[in-house]
Amino acid sequence: MSGEVIQFRRTTPTLAPILSLTATAMNSVNSIILDRMQSEIPLIPTLAGHLIAGGGKRMRPMLTLAGAELVGYQGTRHHKLAAAVEFIHTATLLHDDVVDGSEMRRGKEAANIVFGNPATVLVGDFLFSRSFELMVEDGSLKVLKILSGASAIIAQGEVDQLTAQRKIETSEERYLHIIGAKTAALFAAASRIAAVVAERTDAEEQALDDYGRNLGIAFQLVDDAIDYDTGTEEMGKDRGDDFREGKMTLPVILAYARGSDEERRFWQEAIAGFRTEDEDLAHAVELIRRHDAVAATRERARHFAQRACDALSIFPDGKARQAMVEAAQFAVSRGY
Amino acid sequence: MSGEVIQFRRTTPTLAPILSLTATAMNSVNSIILDRMQSEIPLIPTLAGHLIAGGGKRMRPMLTLAGAELVGYQGTRHHKLAAAVEFIHTATLLHDDVVDGSEMRRGKEAANIVFGNPATVLVGDFLFSRSFELMVEDGSLKVLKILSGASAIIAQGEVDQLTAQRKIETSEERYLHIIGAKTAALFAAASRIAAVVAERTDAEEQALDDYGRNLGIAFQLVDDAIDYDTGTEEMGKDRGDDFREGKMTLPVILAYARGSDEERRFWQEAIAGFRTEDEDLAHAVELIRRHDAVAATRERARHFAQRACDALSIFPDGKARQAMVEAAQFAVSRGY
Numbered sequence: 001m002s003g004e005v006i007q008f009r010r011t012t013p014t015l016a017p018i019l020s021l022t023a024t025a026m027n028s029v030n031s032i033i034l035d036r037m038q039s040e041i042p043l044i045p046t047l048a049g050h051l052i053a054g055g056g057k058r059m060r061p062m063l064t065l066a067g068a069e070l071v072g073y074q075g076t077r078h079h080k081l082a083a084a085v086e087f088i089h090t091a092t093l094l095h096d097d098v099v100d101g102s103e104m105r106r107g108k109e110a111a112n113i114v115f116g117n118p119a120t121v122l123v124g125d126f127l128f129s130r131s132f133e134l135m136v137e138d139g140s141l142k143v144l145k146i147l148s149g150a151s152a153i154i155a156q157g158e159v160d161q162l163t164a165q166r167k168i169e170t171s172e173e174r175y176l177h178i179i180g181a182k183t184a185a186l187f188a189a190a191s192r193i194a195a196v197v198a199e200r201t202d203a204e205e206q207a208l209d210d211y212g213r214n215l216g217i218a219f220q221l222v223d224d225a226i227d228y229d230t231g232t233e234e235m236g237k238d239r240g241d242d243f244r245e246g247k248m249t250l251p252v253i254l255a256y257a258r259g260s261d262e263e264r265r266f267w268q269e270a271i272a273g274f275r276t277e278d279e280d281l282a283h284a285v286e287l288i289r290r291h292d293a294v295a296a297t298r299e300r301a302r303h304f305a306q307r308a309c310d311a312l313s314i315f316p317d318g319k320a321r322q323a324m325v326e327a328a329q330f331a332v333s334r335g336y
Numbered sequence: 337m338s339g340e341v342i343q344f345r346r347t348t349p350t351l352a353p354i355l356s357l358t359a360t361a362m363n364s365v366n367s368i369i370l371d372r373m374q375s376e377i378p379l380i381p382t383l384a385g386h387l388i389a390g391g392g393k394r395m396r397p398m399l400t401l402a403g404a405e406l407v408g409y410q411g412t413r414h415h416k417l418a419a420a421v422e423f424i425h426t427a428t429l430l431h432d433d434v435v436d437g438s439e440m441r442r443g444k445e446a447a448n449i450v451f452g453n454p455a456t457v458l459v460g461d462f463l464f465s466r467s468f469e470l471m472v473e474d475g476s477l478k479v480l481k482i483l484s485g486a487s488a489i490i491a492q493g494e495v496d497q498l499t500a501q502r503k504i505e506t507s508e509e510r511y512l513h514i515i516g517a518k519t520a521a522l523f524a525a526a527s528r529i530a531a532v533v534a535e536r537t538d539a540e541e542q543a544l545d546d547y548g549r550n551l552g553i554a555f556q557l558v559d560d561a562i563d564y565d566t567g568t569e570e571m572g573k574d575r576g577d578d579f580r581e582g583k584m585t586l587p588v589i590l591a592y593a594r595g596s597d598e599e600r601r602f603w604q605e606a607i608a609g610f611r612t613e614d615e616d617l618a619h620a621v622e623l624i625r626r627h628d629a630v631a632a633t634r635e636r637a638r639h640f641a642q643r644a645c646d647a648l649s650i651f652p653d654g655k656a657r658q659a660m661v662e663a664a665q666f667a668v669s670r671g672y
Contacts, residue, residue, distance in 0.1 A: 041496045095461060098434075099454040118435035118498055121457055125431060125464070126491035132468055132484035139477055148468035155462035160377045162454055 013329035015057075021323045022065035025079060029061050032083040036130055047115045047123045051090055054106045059219070060190040061086045066327070067194025067208045069320040070312070077197045080134050081143060085190045087131035088147065092154055092186075094124035099162070100245060143193050150189035157181025166246035168264075168271045172253050179220040180213070187216030207311050211324065214308035219331045221301035224249035225294045226335040228285055240281045246271045250300065252284075254293040263287055298332065305332045349665035351393075357659045358401035361415060365397050368419040372466055383451045383459045387426055390442045395555070396526040397422045402663070403530025403544045405656040406648070413533045416470050417479060421526045423467035424483065428490055428522075430460035435498070436581060479529050486525035493517025502582035504600075504607045508589050515556040516549070523552030543647050547660065550644035555667045557637035560585035561630045562671045564621055576617045582607045586636065588620075590629040599623055634668065641668045 019026075037048040061082035068078045093105065098117045102110040112120045128151070135144050161178045164170045191212030195205040227242045228251045242249050248271065256267045269275050270284060288294055305328040312321050355362075373384040397418035404414045429441065434453045438446040448456040464487070471480050497514045500506045527548030531541040563578045564587045578585050584607065592603045605611050606620060624630055641664040648657050 039492050039495075041492050041499065043495055043499055044492065092461075095457050099457055117453070119495060121431050121435055122491055122494045122498065125428075126488060126495065128461070128464065129484055129488035129491050132480070133488055136477060136481045136484050141472060141475055141477065144468070144480065145472045148465055148472050152462060152465035152469055155458055155465050156375055156377050156380065158458045159375075159379055159455060159462065162458065163377065163379055 013326045013333055015327060015330050017319070017323035018062060018066055018327040021069055021320060022062050025065045025068070025082075026058065026062065028076070028079045029058075029065070029082045029086070032080055032134075033086055036083060036087075036134060037127065039126065043115070043119060044123055044126055047094075047111055047119055048090065048127060050108075050111050050114060051093060051105065052086075054108055056106055058086060060089050060186055062327075063187060063190040063212055063215075064194050066320060066324050067191045067211075068198060070208070070315050070324065071195055071198045071200050071204060073194065073198035075197065077138055077140075078194060080138050081193055081197065082190070084131040084134040084138075084147065085186065085193075087127045087134070088151055088154075089186060091124040091128040091131070092158070094120050094127070096158070098124075099158070100241070102241070138197075140196065142196050146189050146192055146196065150185045153181045153185040157183075157185065161247070164248050166271055166273060167248060168256060168268050170248035170253060172250065172257075175248060175250055175253055176217065179217055179224075183220040184213045184216030187219070188213035191215075203314060207314050210311035211308045211328075214304045214311065215328050215331060218301040218304040218308065218328065221250060221297055221304065222332055222334050225251055225297040225301070227251075228288045229294045229335055230285055230289065243270065243281050243284055244276050246273050250297045251288045251293040254296050255284075255288045255291045258291040258293070259287060301332045305329065349662045349669055351663060351666050353655070353659035354398060354402055354663040357405055357656060358398050361401045361404070361418075362394065362398065364412070364415045365394075365401070365418045365422070368416055368470075369422055372419060372423070372470060373463065375462065379451070379455060380459055380462055383430075383447055383455055384426065384463060386444075386447050386450060387429060387441065388422075390444055392442055394422060396425050396522055398663075399523060399526040399548055399551075400530050402656060402660050403527045403548075404534060406544070406651050406660065407531055407534045407536050407540060409530065409534035411533065413474055413476075414530060416474050417529055417533065418526070420467040420470040420474075420483065421522065421529075423463045423470070424487055424490075425522060427460040427464040427467070428494070430456050430463070432494070434460075435494070436577070438577070474533075476532065478532050482525050482529055482532065486521045489517045489521040493519075493521065497583070500584050502607055502609060503584060504592060504604050506584035506589060508586065508593075511584060511586055511589055512553065515553055515560075519556040520549045520552030523555070524549035527551075539650060543650050546647035547644045547664075550640045550647065551664050551667060554637040554640040554644065554664065557586060557633055557640065558668055558670050561587055561633040561637070563587075564624045565630045565671055566621055566625065579606065579617050579620055580612050582609050586633045587624050587629040590632050591620075591624045591627045594627040594629070595623060637668045641665065 064082040097110040191208040400418040433446040527544040
């Protein structure tokens with residue numbers, strides 16, 4: 001059960017095993033999501049559906065479902081809770097798009113562009129309230145505590161990121177703190193609640209929390225690397241958004257730390273918002289490449305993904321654990 | 337205990353009795369509010385404090401406290417819950433200001449103007465999450481159900497109002513439905529939870545809910561009347577905001593319903609956004625005066641305030657009930 005080394009590297013990790021592990025339960029979660037985003041106000045399901053039906057990997061609810069498989073949970077309570085997790089995530093995406101003035105999301109026009117900021121903010125609020133209604137229906141105060149706590153931490157992380165925006169002096173430590181809050185807190189909570197509904201030990205709860213949290217950090221690091229990675233197709237229309245918004249992500253932090261005085265002056269001007277042309281972005285990408293800052297960011301991501309996998313060592317080996325390990329491997333191999 | 341007619345009209349009703357009734361408990365609520373809006377991210381208490389410390393009548397937490405007095409509750413659980421209610425309210429105000437592009441709130445620059453839309457949206461999210469954390473700490477699933485349900489209804493009401501904006505054909509029924517959701521639902525929930533923590537009967541819970549809901553409708557009607565009332569000092573800097581935003585409130589609905597064809601054409605153009613000059617507002621105010629639409633709106637408000645008072649008839653007469661009745665009378669006398 002423990003002691004063996006969890007194999008990290010394999011050839012071309014995919015999400016196939018975790019998708020297959022959770023497919024049946026995810027159908028049920030999707031039904032709940034579609035059912036509970038309805039409202040007598042037609043704009044609500046229309047706007048929510050624009051984002052929710054528009055795909056998305058359902059990573060966070062998948063963690064709840066996979067965690068439940070891992071601990072051998074036999075009930076169905078986690079379906080509603082996984083839907084609640086996805087609603088929290090959707091609400092934060094809607095608000096993020098307003099906050100960032102995003103133009104694209106999941107390959108199509110962002111909700112704020114199609115429906116305007118006001119409706120986007122309010123439908124986010126609706127989904128957030130709805131998520132709490134789902135949790136209340138489930139009736140576990142422990143789950144409510146975990147998810148309301150995670151929600152407060154997410155909001156703090158978002159404000160913190162806003163505060164750090166256009167501040168070239170943001171350190172790697174501060175950045176890790178921010179993504180630990182804005183991204184990893186919900187990954188951690190989504191995983192942890194699987195152990196809660198299954199009434200497993202504190203140690204197992206914590207292990208799932210650790211898995212989710214480290215995976216969330218790895219996931220965000222890779223997202224941030226992809227935004228500056230010339231070698232990937234995932235860099236689509238939104239490429240360079242972080243740069244133009246003056247967002248301090250790890251590739252920039254590392255390129256700045258490793259840069260010459262002249263390069264640092266470029267970064268100061270760019271992050272302050274005075275260099276937003278395509279040629280500036282091209283120069284930024286070149287500096288990041290010069291200092292291997294994307295590779296270094298991906299290496300950090302691998303570190304956290306490895307920690308995520310090792311956190312699972314207290315669980316017996318089997319289909320669920322293997323699928324979760326491969327999901328972590330996939331998370332850091334994206335965009336290669 | 338019941339049977340007597342609750343005296344509605346008195347000379348110059350004030351909030352003094354309800355303020356005095358709830359003063360000690362409100363100190364405790366204010367402490368909790370100040371304590372729980374803190375965060376390691378300094379922008380959060382700064383922005384939240386801008387609105388929270390900036391006054392506000394604390395109407396909604398006051399309802400929880402007064403209701404607790406009315407039912408003779410001896411504990412202190414309602415302090416935390418009243419703070420949670422105020423956090424929900426504050427979160428919706430912050431988001432409203434972003435949605436409406438407000439410039440002033442409570443006599444000073446609105447948070448969105450001072451801190452920008454992004455931070456205002458996110459701190460609203462934080463306060464909303466924090467309110468759920470407070471409820472979870474209290475630990476009553478029943479209270480959580482009431483307040484999460486109210487939050488979802490508020491968000492739906494806000495979206496509904498947005499959908500009705502600039503639609504001259506909005507009916508009085510639709511308007512009442514909207515304000516029942518966006519305003520009265522939280523008044524109702526704030527009152528109701530007093531009976532829940534005191535473990536009183538369903539009938540008493542319902543009576544407090546009815547009091548709060550009707551009071552909330554009366555309160556919103558008077559707010560909407562004041563925006564077009566030339567005879568009041570409360571019409572300060574924000575006067576005419578509803579008009580310029582094309583918001584369909586009862587004074588407009590009634591003036592339109594009672595207007596000539598020519599007047600209706602004016603309203604159609606104005607609500608559609610083609611008449612936003614000071615002279616247009618002056619003309620709107622004149623039409624509303626001509627058809628007694630402010631007076632009629634106030635009369636509707638009196639009706640709901642009376643229903644609020646009568647809902648209290650199942651409770652014994654005494655200081656608490658008298659204070660709550662006078663608060664309802666005050667609500668509809670504002671701005672005279």
